[in-house]
Amino acid sequence: MPSQIRQFAIAEVRIGRAKPFGPGTARSAIDKHPVTVPLLATALGLVGDEQADLRHHGGADKAIHAYSAAHYPQWVxxxxxxxxxxxxxxxxENLVVDGATEADLCLGDRWRVGQALLEVSQGRQPCWKLNIRFAVPDMARRVQATGRSGWYFRVIEPGQIxxxxxxxLEERPAPDWPLTRVNDxxxxxxxxxxxxxAFAALSGLPDGWRNLAERRLQNGEVEDWGSRLNGPKEAIS
Structure with missing residues (x-):
């Protein structure tokens, strides 16, 4: 069950532009920098922020990425x-969160952040770019195994952050589904x-997550995450 916290703080707001990343032709906007002025949160994210790989990042279900500051000392x-x-x-991350982790948030939670109303849409599924970012060959697998992945918000009501x-916290429609349970x-x-x-029956799930659950129920098989975690050959050679 999630903890009973009903507030947390935004320590930093960060945005970044897409640029070349690692070997080959990959691009990424993972290098985000803090801003001190208010930014408008829209249905597709913070004004001034970019995502390079729009197949796997960005969009309404991944508009804003949040990460708990509490995880950094654990990684050290x-x-x-x-x-x-x-x-x-x-x-x-776009939002550096102080005072909450994945154990404290549930799918579908609605949080008033500044003037915006944000909804927890899904946890982050780590990819191979983290291996390069941290110069740790299995970093994405470590993130997945620990559950220190961060999460995404939808923007329900635009506003400045x-x-x-x-x-x-304004609403918690799925109290039985903290992000830690989803990760497990x-x-x-x-x-x-x-x-x-039960997971597949939740309202508001991203299509990809509902399809994943339904495929497992139908086929009794688990996906191969190797490509996402290890990346293309040129990224790990």
Whole structure:
């Protein structure tokens, strides 16, 4: 069950532009920088922010990415040799969250952040670009295994957001589905049929997530995440 917190703080707001990233022709906007002026949150994200790979990033279901500041000290303890890499903004988040983690938020939660109303749409599924970002060959797998992935917000009501705003919980329609439970279902208890059926029945799920649950129920098989986690050959050679 999620914790009972009903508020958290926005320590930083960050945006970035797409640019070449790593080997080959890959591009990314993961390198986001803090801004101190208010930014308008729209249905497709913060004004001034970009996403390079629109097949896997951005869009209404991934309008704003949030990451908990509490995870950074944990990564430093886990990977001391890469400690200098673990600073806020490292995961390409738009919102650096102070006072909440994936255990504290549920799918469908609606939070008033500044003037905007945001809805928790899904957890982040880490990809191979994190391996390059942190110079840790299996970083994406570590993020997936730990559940320290961050999450995405939809923008239900556009409005301005700025650093040091507070987020207040307005609605929690799915209290049985904290993001930690979703992570466990996706990557640990992968073929729990009652849980998959309950998950697939939730309203407001992104199509990709509902389809994933329904495929597992129909086929009894789990997806191969290798391409997402390891990336193209030129990215890991």
């Amino acid at each position: 303890r886990d990977l001391p040799d890469a400690a200098d890499q673990f600073r806020t903004g490292g995961f390409g 700025k650093a040091h705003d507070h987020a207040s 279902l996706f990557y640990k208890d992968k073929l729990n049929r009652p849980a998959l059926a």
